[in-house]
Amino acid sequence: MALFKKKNANYISAKETKRISRENRKITDEMEKKRNRKNIPESEYLSQMKNPENVVEFDDVHTYFFTDIGTVKAVDGVSFEVPQGKTVGIVGESGCGKSVTSLSLMQLVQRPQGQTVQGEIRFNTGDKVYNIVNTPTSAMQKLRGNEMAMIFQEPMTALNPVFRIGEQVDEITMLHNPDMPKAQVKARTLEMLKLVGIANCDGVYKMYPHELSGGMRQRVCIAIGLACNPRLIIADEPTTALDVTIQAQILDLMRNLKDKINSSIMLITHDLGVIAEMADYVVIMYAGRVVEKGTAREIFNTPSHPYTIGLMRSKPVVGKKVDKLYSIPGKVPNPINMPDYCYFRDRCELRCEKCQGSYPEVIRLSPTHEVSCYRYQDRPEEGWLVKEHPGEEGKISE
Ligand SMILES: Nc1ncnc2c1ncn2[C@@H]1O[C@H](COP(=O)(O)OP(=O)(O)OP(=O)(O)O)[C@@H](O)[C@H]1O
Numbered sequence: 001m002a003l004f005k006k007k008n009a010n011y012i013s014a015k016e017t018k019r020i021s022r023e024n025r026k027i028t029d030e031m032e033k034k035r036n037r038k039n040i041p042e043s044e045y046l047s048q049m050k051n052p053e054n055v056v057e058f059d060d061v062h063t064y065f066f067t068d069i070g071t072v073k074a075v076d077g078v079s080f081e082v083p084q085g086k087t088v089g090i091v092g093e094s095g096c097g098k099s100v101t102s103l104s105l106m107q108l109v110q111r112p113q114g115q116t117v118q119g120e121i122r123f124n125t126g127d128k129v130y131n132i133v134n135t136p137t138s139a140m141q142k143l144r145g146n147e148m149a150m151i152f153q154e155p156m157t158a159l160n161p162v163f164r165i166g167e168q169v170d171e172i173t174m175l176h177n178p179d180m181p182k183a184q185v186k187a188r189t190l191e192m193l194k195l196v197g198i199a200n201c202d203g204v205y206k207m208y209p210h211e212l213s214g215g216m217r218q219r220v221c222i223a224i225g226l227a228c229n230p231r232l233i234i235a236d237e238p239t240t241a242l243d244v245t246i247q248a249q250i251l252d253l254m255r256n257l258k259d260k261i262n263s264s265i266m267l268i269t270h271d272l273g274v275i276a277e278m279a280d281y282v283v284i285m286y287a288g289r290v291v292e293k294g295t296a297r298e299i300f301n302t303p304s305h306p307y308t309i310g311l312m313r314s315k316p317v318v319g320k321k322v323d324k325l326y327s328i329p330g331k332v333p334n335p336i337n338m339p340d341y342c343y344f345r346d347r348c349e350l351r352c353e354k355c356q357g358s359y360p361e362v363i364r365l366s367p368t369h370e371v372s373c374y375r376y377q378d379r380p381e382e383g384w385l386v387k388e389h390p391g392e393e394g395k396i397s398e
Pocket residue numbers: 065067072074092093094095096097098099100101110113114270335
């Protein structure tokens with residue numbers, strides 16, 4: 001008879017928490033000390049692109065949060081590229097590390113507990129290549145806004161409620177062009193507001209954020225983001241808070257502006273419809289790692305990782321009646337205690353004998369299509385899943 005209750009695996013005593021916290025402090029203090037040095041030489045943070053056609057290259061990036069209950073491996077070895085002038089969609093379920101990946105690129109991860117501990121994020125400004133992981137804050141401030149801009153999910157929280165719209169857009173232009181005369185700054189703001197499709201730009205210039213609708217606020221955020229013609233636009237769920245018609249307009253707007261200023265977009269979303277419409281390349285993330293990546297056509301027409309196949313199956317299709325929408329069984333593993341085998345194995349309906357092994361290597365299915373799954377290890381050329389799971393409904397046509 002079991003007299004004692006089984007100890008809860010997630011239970012951590014106060015003493016243990018204290019010890020973890022002390023150890024964390026030691027690690028993060030050291031990292032912060034290194035970061036806060038004065039006059040860091042350029043040689044420490046300038047790098048070379050693997051392919052100069054890319055704007056960003058994530059290379060085995062690890063971003064961890066050192067919390068009192070353990071280390072959260074939010075981003076655990078992510079590698080992908082954003083080519084110049086292209087849109088890369090990042091998909092994955094809530095908590096898989098999409099936002100932390102983009103925040104790592106902007107160096108906006110909550111410090112000191114959040115730290116990029118390994119890997120390189122190379123950012124190409126045209127004349128220099130920065131390894132963002134080692135770039136000091138002073139150099140980073142010049143990159144943010146000028147070279148890369150972020151559009152957030154919630155436009156109301158991104159705007160300051162106590163300042164007029166005009167002042168908020170002006171501020172960005174002035175910050176990045178300190179010598180520009182005031183009248184010119186205002187003219188540029190009005191031009192930007194017009195560009196993002198705000199009809200009454202003189203009126204909106206004098207309004208406060210609460211006087212605008214959600215769609216208009218998001219347009220203002222886009223105007224702020226694009227005020228300095230950035231090379232890269234990071235859009236973290238830019239249309240989640242908007243209704244479908246406004247969503248389509250905002251996506252159209254982003255696509256047009258991207259072509260006009262010739263930049264690239266990193267688009268984070270869990271809406272596969274948005275990805276199909278916007279993205280040239282797709283990166284599928286699961287539990288802090290990239291499980292599959294490829295061109296949008298490859299991902300939609302021949303989804304190969306069991307997780308991607310599950311995602312495609314759980315998408316509702318107009319005109320196809322089903323009793324119950326498919327959902328992927330199980331839940332994401334605890335980010336503090338990741339298993340040493342494939343993170344998706346316990347939920348995978350296609351798992352096999354080989355999946356007992358350590359985390360699967362990346363397997364190349366085509367020059368642009370890569371997947372981390374044991375099922376392809378010995379037979380990447382067979383493409384059996386292509387036949388078995390053609391993803392007919394979601395196919396992107398030629
Ligand atoms: N400041 C923080 N401190 C501790 N853990 C954090 C912090 N920020 C994020 N995390 C953890 O990092 C992991 C990844 O979070 P992230 O915000 O990147 O998810 P996401 O993919 O953007 O999800 P969503 O689709 O819901 O926005 C989560 O497990 C989250 O709990």
